[in-house]
Amino acid sequence: MGRKKYQEELENYLKESKKPVLDFKDKDEFAEAYTEFYNTSVLQ
Secondary structure (H helix, E strand, C coil), rough: CCHHHHHHHHHHHHHHCCCCCCCCCCCHHHHHHHHHHHHHCCCC
């Protein structure tokens, strides 16, 4: 019942914060995706 509401609120907050966000990745993709995200979004 409330789950969708909280998810929408969180997504809106993240968009408004204008901070980089790494989308969910499966465990097989996570290491490479995290490294790329960190190097291109966080360190800039």
